[in-house]
Amino acid sequence: MPKRIIHNATVTLKLPFDIGAGAELTALREAGIPVDALGNAEHGFLFVRPSNGRRSQTNIFRWFAREVGEVPSEPAEVCRLAAQRCRRTTSPWPLGSNM
Template identity: 60%
Template sequence: MPKLSMHTATVTISLPSDIGSDEEIAALRIAGIPVDALGNAQFGYLFVRNGGGSNRRNIFRWFAGGLPQEPPLP
């Protein structure tokens, strides 16, 4: 079985889930995440985990170089 690689996000930020989209985009940019006017990462990979239940926060994890690709199996 191939060894799974670990990868660490370049930037991780937690924002309230009820924040407006303009405020969310501004917060992501202030944190150093390059997003366009719609909140999409301009490069790299942006993963968003929506908080549910009593935790009403969204976690944004941005990987500057994208996610690593697994090597092909022999």
């Protein structure tokens, strides 16, 4: 059986489904996801799972630093950089806000 490749997202972010476009771009950038003015990933791959409206009121953004299927040349370095991004504790919204 061939070896199965598992892809873990570099950054995963949940945002309210009714967030404005400008706030969405700000949140993606604050999380370390490189997006252009339209919200498209400048590099890597950005997967968006939209809210279904009934059970979930959030959109989930998963950004992969490399293209899906691309094997990192230096896995230890990629993991170290991803861990640094995931430790970010800053939020584009103040604590207690409805966002």
